[in-house]
Amino acid sequence: MRSALLALVVLMAGAIAATAETRTSARELLPPELQAQQADDDANPGMLWVTSGQQLWSMPAGANAKSCSECHGDATTSMRGIAARYPAIDAKSGRLMNLEQRINNCRTANMAAAALPYEGEDLLALTAYVAHQSRGLPVSVRIDNAAAPHFEAGRRFYFERQGQLNVSCSQCHDDNVGRRLRGDRISSGLPTAWPAYRLDWQKMGSLHRRLRACSLGVRAEQLDFGSPEYVNLELYLAGRADGHLVETPGLRK
Amino acid sequence: MRTARIAMPKTARKGDIVEIKTLIIHPMETGFRRDDVGRPVPRDIIGLFTVTYAGTEVFRMDLFPGVAANPFAAFTTIATETGEFVFTWTDDKGVAHVEKMTLTVS
Numbered sequence: 001m002r003s004a005l006l007a008l009v010v011l012m013a014g015a016i017a018a019t020a021e022t023r024t025s026a027r028e029l030l031p032p033e034l035q036a037q038q039a040d041d042d043a044n045p046g047m048l049w050v051t052s053g054q055q056l057w058s059m060p061a062g063a064n065a066k067s068c069s070e071c072h073g074d075a076t077t078s079m080r081g082i083a084a085r086y087p088a089i090d091a092k093s094g095r096l097m098n099l100e101q102r103i104n105n106c107r108t109a110n111m112a113a114a115a116l117p118y119e120g121e122d123l124l125a126l127t128a129y130v131a132h133q134s135r136g137l138p139v140s141v142r143i144d145n146a147a148a149p150h151f152e153a154g155r156r157f158y159f160e161r162q163g164q165l166n167v168s169c170s171q172c173h174d175d176n177v178g179r180r181l182r183g184d185r186i187s188s189g190l191p192t193a194w195p196a197y198r199l200d201w202q203k204m205g206s207l208h209r210r211l212r213a214c215s216l217g218v219r220a221e222q223l224d225f226g227s228p229e230y231v232n233l234e235l236y237l238a239g240r241a242d243g244h245l246v247e248t249p250g251l252r253k
Numbered sequence: 254m255r256t257a258r259i260a261m262p263k264t265a266r267k268g269d270i271v272e273i274k275t276l277i278i279h280p281m282e283t284g285f286r287r288d289d290v291g292r293p294v295p296r297d298i299i300g301l302f303t304v305t306y307a308g309t310e311v312f313r314m315d316l317f318p319g320v321a322a323n324p325f326a327a328f329t330t331i332a333t334e335t336g337e338f339v340f341t342w343t344d345d346k347g348v349a350h351v352e353k354m355t356l357t358v359s
Contacts, residue, residue: 042260042274052256202322
C-alpha cells in the first residue's frame with residue numbers, strides 16, 4: 001500500500017488542467033461487463049434500493065402519518081432534476097444541504113418524523129430513488145451568492161494535502177486519472193453516480209461513505225457522514241462535474 | 254419486507270421463450286464474519302430460490318455461503334399458458350420473500 005502510493009507520488013508530474021468535459025467518470029474505467037451491468041436496470045443491484053425508495057415514498061411516517069407522495073405527488077415528475085442541483089442552499093435556514101439532509105429536513109420539518117440515520121437503508125433508498133429521477137440529466141449546481149463560500153471551502157479541501165500520506169484529492173483525481181491504484185483505475189472523482197452500489201461493500205452506499213474511504217486511503221481523518229466539510233466538498237465536486245450526467249444508481253468495484 | 258425486482262414480459266405468444274431476471278436484497282451472511290466488536294455474525298443465507306409457473310416448478314437454484322449479497326438470477330422458460338409465476342426465496346430463517354407475476358399467453 002505504502003509502496004503503491006510512493007510510486008503514485010513519483011508519477012505525479014505536471015498536472016494537465018482538465019475541464020468538466022474531459023473529466024472521466026469511474027463508469028468509463030470499469031471492465032465492460034460491469035459497465036453493461038450498471039446499464040441494465042434488471043441486473044444492476046443498485047436498482048433494488050431505488051425500488052425500496054419508491055416503496056418508502058408513499059409510506060406514511062411521523063406524527064401526522066404523512067408520506068412524501070402526499071406533498072410531492074409523483075416523484076417521476078416532481079423530483080425530476082432535483083438531485084442534479086444538489087447540494088443547494090436551503091432558503092429557510094440559509095444552510096447548505098445535500099440531498100440526504102434535504103430529505104431528512106422534510107422528515108423533521110414537514111412530517112414531524114425523526115431524521116433517518118445517515119447510512120441506514122431507508123435514507124440510502126430514498127436518496128437513491130430521488131437521485132434516480134435525475135438520471136441522464138446534467139449536473140448543474142449553484143456556486144454563487146450564499147453557496148460561494150461553501151464552494152470555496154470545498155475547493156480548498158480538495159487541493160489540500162492530507163493524511164499521513166500527504167496527498168490531496170487532486171493529486172489522484174486530476175493528476176493520475178486512468179492510472180491503476182490497487183484494484184482500481186483512478187477516475188476524476190465525480191459525484192454523479194451516488195448513492196452507488198459497491199461490490200466491495202456488497203451494498204449501496206452514500207457519497208460520504210466513498211469520501212470516507214478516500215480519506216482512509218491517505219490515512220487522513222474520516223469525517224462524519226453529513227459533516228459540513230464533506231458537504232462543502234460535495235458541492236465542489238458537483239461544481240467540477242458541471243454538465244456531467246447523473247448516473248444513480250452507479251455500480252462500482 | 255424484503256425488496257425484490259422481477260423483470261419479465263407481461264404477455265407472450267404460446268411457444269415463445271420468455272427471459273426472466275430477478276434480484277433481491279439479502280445480506281448472504283456467511284456465518285464466518287465477525288462484527289465491529291468481534292462477535293461472530295450468525296449465518297443467514299438464501300439457500301434456495303424456486304420459481305413455479307401455473308403450479309409447475311420451472312426453475313430451482315441452490316445457493317451457498319460465498320455467493321455475493323443481493324443475489325441475481327436469470328433464466329428462460331417457454332410460454333405455455335396464461336398463469337401465475339411464484340418466486341420464492343428461502344433463507345436460514347425460513348421463507349424470506351415471495352413475489353407473484355402473471356404472464357398472459359395468447
